[in-house]
Amino acid sequence: MLTTESLQRIDREIEKYPADQKQSAVMAALAIAQEERGWLSNETIEFVANYLGMAPIAAYEVASFYSMYDLNPVGKYKLTVCTNLPCMLSGGVDAAEYLKAKLGIGFNETTVDGKFTLKEGECMGACGDAPVMLVSNRRMCSCMGPEQIDRLLAELE
């Protein structure tokens, strides 16, 4: 179900914890699985659970509790914009509005070409760099004024 490379990465995570606490690796394992598959289907979650020797429902609880796991398909790029108060003061909400207008979608929607999904995010611990956004959970983009957003969208192929 997952590639050897992903499984090796998960194995390295398991090593961080006591031998009888494999479940501790579930957050990392789900993140790795999502990185490979794009999102977490029930089958993927079940596979991860079995790999770690835990009940599938327990893995599903984790996947549904933490907001960065996607339990539904998302576009090629997921853009999460922080609109919490500190960012809002410096343009976080405006940046989200700008993106909505440019992409023609609202929050939790995906462009028809399947390229972009837009999400509203909570504080990402980077409020001094507002507006802040995350690309597909991995890359943080800081100080995203209109020009920087235009450039980012052009760069994401």
Add this chain to the structure above:
Amino acid sequence: MTILGAIQPMLTSGLDGDNAWRLEHYLKRGGYSALKKVLAEKISPDEIIGEVKKSGLRGRGGAGFPTGLKWSFMPRDYQGNKYVVCNSDEGEPGTFKDRDILRYNPHSVIEGMAIAGYAMGASCGYNYIHGEIWEIYKRFEEALDEARSAGLLGANILGSGFDFDLFAHHGYGAYICGEETALLESIEGKKGQPRYKPPFPANFGLYGKPTTINNTETFASIPWIVNLGGDAFLNAGKPNNGGTKIFSISGHVNKPGNYEIPLGTPFSTLLEMAGGMRGGRRLKACIPGGSSSPVVPGDVMMQCTMDYDSIAKAGSMLGSGAVIIIDETVCMVKALERLSYFYYEESCGQCTPCREGTSWLYKIVHRIENGNGREDDLELLESITGNIMGRTICALGDAAALPVQSFVKHFRDEFIYHIEQKKCLVPVDIQRAGSGFFSALS
């Protein structure tokens, strides 16, 4: 990180260049000398904890609990594993200092945690880093590898017989995991729902073992204290408020960022360091310790010094040191609406007063903001906050209630105007200009 401290800053000193985070650079600026000293001189755990107590260091994660005292709660004669855990979950709106500590000075956290492990008899630690800063999580793992290869982590550190290993665990988007027992649940591979206390983590922590949890900045302060002594640290701040502290300044200032200053520095000095108010506008309000701390009117804030006691006197909390600056372009109802939405979103749902109460708070503030407020809504808000506070498992309930109470108390006229006139006291075009986003377009 911008550093303009009046004294030599401790946590952020010597951090220039892209490679400042690397072990080699850290060693060059005296890094790991505290750990080496502890191990070479076989300083007793009691003596270290005594120094930390003397330093007046208070937890930098929000609650301000004295660190030395917390360490002394760990059972001494326990047979079996004990843990030290670093809280780098940093999700409190306004706070972004731990990110910069990990980005520019990760080894100071590793060294601080190793010393903590030695002082509390723990041989394993975890650093819980929130999922939004993936690049920094990766960097921390690289720093751990560096330390391990140099014999500064792992079995028999520097031939001393002391074993300590440390691992990074990442979060994946849940503010509540910053609460220390939710964080432990999360490391155990579960939903991040806070535990009932007692038992406290010192007795029943990670995997049921004795555990001490401290904030990133707290651990980063330890090497300094060991090197120069508790007294020197205390004297860098003011009595009961030892040391320097990193303040994250966001919102309407010219130079948002992190600033390390001695505790007790006037707020006005800090504001100046951050470049002053954007566009020279008036300071309307300040949230001095992260979104969960009560808002303080601008004129009151201008009289404060930045330390636990002064901010408490002004009716708020120093919290995590996240200073959110709000100018006159802001509608306070809208600001509160966004904060209330946050707590509603992030409540873990275990306790009814928090789960239902945060939802009601948001709905009511939302309807006031949107011109549908009712005459008795302010009383309703007060009664709901009263029914949340002190009736929940963790402090998120209080954190959701305090902003509501303080916003309504200090900016009551704006709320009443909204309810009566069905619109903002602050004209919409002025609000729009405040963020500066669209001015970049024209």
